Amino acid sequence: MKTKSDSKEKSYSCKKCGSSFSRKQYLAIHMRTHTGEKTYPCKICSSSFAWKKHMLKHMLTHTVEKPYSCEVCGHSFLGKCSLEIHMRTHTGEKPYSCEICGSSFTQKNTMLIHMRKHTGEKPYACEICDFSFTRKHDLVTHTRRHTGDKPYSCEVCGRSFLRKRSLVIHMRTHTGEKPYSCRLCGSSFAQNQSLSVHMRTHTGEKPYSCDVCDSSFTQKNTMLIHMRKHTGEKPYVCEVCGFSFARKHDLVNHMRTHTGEKPFSCEVCGSSFTLKTTMLIHMQKHTGEKPYACEVCDFSFRRKHNLVLHMRTHTGEKPFSCEVCGSSFTLKNTMLKHMQKHTGEKPYSCEVCGRSFTHKHNMVCHMQTHTGEKPYSCEVCGRSFTHKNNMVCHMQTHTGEKPYSCEVCGHSFLRKRNLVIHMRTHTGERPYSCELCGSSFTQNPHLLAHMRTHTGEKPYSCEVCGSSFTQKNTMLIHMRKHTGEKPYACEVCGFSFTRKHNLVNHMRTHTVKDLCMI
Template sequence: MQKYMGDKPYICEVCGSSFKKKSTLEIHVRIHTGEKPYTCEVCGSSFTGKSQLTIHMRKYTGEKPYSCQLCNSSFITKQNLKRHIETHTEGRHSELCDVCGSSFTSKAVLKRHLKTHTGEKPFTCEVCSSSFTEKYVLARHMKIHTGEKPYSCEVCDSSFTRKDDLKGHVRRHNRVKNTENQTLEKPFSCGVCGSSFTEKSSLRVHMRIHTGEKPHSCEMCVLSFTTKSDLKRHIRIHTGEKPHCCDICDSAFSQKTHLKIHMQSHTGEKPYSCNVCTSAFTVKANLTVHMRKHTGEKPYSCEICGSSFARNENLKSHMQIHIRENFAPGFS
C-alpha cells in the first residue's frame, strides 16, 4: 500500500502533508492543534516533540554531541554541524555562531543573528506594543500606523511603504513589457521537461522538482524544503511570526499571498469569475476546482479501483478506505 501512497501512508487531514511513520504524523498534527506536551523544567518553554526538548535542554547542560573533525568545534544538532562544515568547504572562515554554526562576515552581523536564538527584541512600537530585533525594522513597521508610503512607481500611481515591495512591483511591469515585446531571454533550459529560465540559479532550484532534493531542513520538525524561502515561510508556523500586516484592520499573516487574499475581504474584490455561471472567487485555484463541476473533469484517479476525483484531497481520503480494508484485523 505504501507503493500507492508514495511510501508515506500517514496523511494529515488538516494540510495534506504525508509521512512514513504514524508517530511523525502525530508530532506534525500538534502544529495545527497547538499542543506542546514536552515542557522544559528550567524555563517553562514547551515543545511538540521530545527530540525538540532534548535539543533545547542542551543549551542548559552545555552538551554539544556533534563535533567537527577539521577544527574541533562542536554543536548542539547534527544540522548545525552540517552548516558549519560548509564554512570549511566554501572557504567562508569568519565570525561563527556557537549555537547553530552559521558564519558571518562581521561581528556586527553575528550580533544581530544571535538575537534569533535569544529571542531578544529591544525595539518596541509605542502604538501597538509590537517588538522587533532591529531599530530599522521598527522604523519600517511604524509606516503601517502613519500610512507613509515613500516609494512610488514611475510607471503607475502605486506607492509602497517598503523599497523591496516597490522593486517587486516594478519587476511585474517589466515582465509584462518583456512578454509584449517577446524579448525575455531564457537561456537556461531543463533537460527533463524543457522549462527555461532567465537565471542559472532558477534552473538549479527547478531541477529539485525532478530529483526530489530538499536540502533545507527544519530544525523544529521533520519537514524539509526545496528552497530557503519555503523553509523561512514554514518556520513561521513554529514561531508564530506574522510579518505581513493589514493596513485597514489588525490582522497579520505569515505569508504575503495570505495578506493579499485577506485584503479582498475589505474591497469585496473577486477577480476570478466563472464564464459558465455567476460564481466568482478571490483565489484562482478555487475557480479551477469550481470549473470541474461544469466540465466533469476528475484528474485525480485511484490506481487500485479506478475511481476518480475532482480534488486531490478527496483522492487521499478515498485511499484511506483501501488501507482500512487491506490492513483490517485478520487480513492476511
C-alpha cells in the first residue's frame, strides 16, 4: 500500500547524487549532506545537525531519557521508531527486499544502501583524495585517515582507533574474551569474521580467486595482496628511504632497519632479531635442529626455502631467465644482479667519492678504502684485509693449499673464480664483448678497461704530477717513478725494475751459466 508521501510526485532532484524529493524544502535539507552545513546546534555540547529532528533526538542523550522500552529484553530507546526496528530482531521480520537479488533487510535505509552495490552508486566523496563511498559513515571514518583523528581510546593501554568497533575488538586482547567458537574443533576467536575464515580450513573452501593466474584464497584480503604481484602495486612506502612494499607488515619489519629495533631475543645467548621467524631459525643453531632434509643426498637445512633452492642442484631447474640474453638462474636475486650488466644500473653510490656499484656489498667494502678499516687479520703473519674472503684466500698462502684444480692442465688456484677465468684459456670463451668494435674479453674488468679506449676516460690520476690513466695498475706502476720503488730484483746481478715484465726481459741477458750459479 502506497503512503501519502509515496503518491506525491518527486519533482525536485539533487544535481550531485540524483536523489529526488516531493518538496523543495526537503531538497534544501538534503543538500546539507553535500555541503556539510549543520544549522541546528545542540545548546549543551555544541554538536550540530542538518536536521532539527536529529538535534531533538540528540538532546535526549543529555537527559538520559529513553521512554520506549522493549517488552522482550528490556532494552530502552530514545525514539519509537528505534523500538519498532529493534523488535524485528526478535520477530525476524525483514520487510524491505532488494528487487535485484532478493536480499531482505529490517530497515529501509539498509536496503537502499545495499542497492548501491548493484547500481555502483557512491554518493559520498572524499574532498581530499576523491575516494567515494556508498555510506556516509564510511566517509567519516575514511576522513580520519587524513586528519589522523582516532576518537576511540583504550582505557587499559591508551591505544586509539578510528572506529568504535575496532576498539571493542581490541578490548578482547586485554579481557581474553573469544566469543566466537568453532563447533567442529572448539577453537575460539575474538571476531566472527575470524571464525568464518577458520571454518574454511575444515570445508576447504577458497572463495576468492585471482583473475590473472586462477590461484584461490580463503580470505579476500590475501587475494588482494596476491594481486599486487601482477599489478606491481606497492602502496606502503618507507618515509626514510622511499622503499615500497606490497604488505603493511613488510613495511613495519623494514622500519626496524632504520630504528635498529630488535624486539625478539634468543633465550640462550641473548642475541636480538628484528623478525620472530629469524629468531626461531637462530634457535636451531643451539638445538642443532635441521628439520628440512633432502631426499636425494640427505643434506639437511634449517629453512624450507634453503631446501627448495638446494633441490635445484639435483633437478637442474633454473626458473629465472634474463629477458635480454636468455641466461637462466636458480635464484631470482642472482638473475636481478645479472640484469644490471645489461642496464648498466649501479644503484649504490659512495658518499665520499661518488663511485657507483651494482651491489650494496661491494659499496660497503669500497667504503673501507676511505676509512682504512681492515677488520680481518691473518693469525699467522698479522696482515689485515678489508674482506673476509681475501683473508681466507691469504691463509692458503701459508698452508700452500690450492683447492681449485684445472682438469685439463692440472694448474691449481686459490680461488674458484680464478679457475673459472683460467678455463677460458682452454675453451677460448670470451663472454664479455664490446658493443662498439666487437672485441671480446675473458674478464669483465678487461672489457671495462677496453671501453675507456673508446670513451677516452682516464679515472685514475697521479697525486704527484696529475697524469691520468685508464687502469689503476698502470697508475700504480707510474707512481714508482716518483717513489723510486723497484720491487722486481734480479737474483743474479741485483738489478731492480719497476715492472715485472722488464725483469723477465732482463733475465734473458744472463747466460745459462749465470743462472746455474744462483
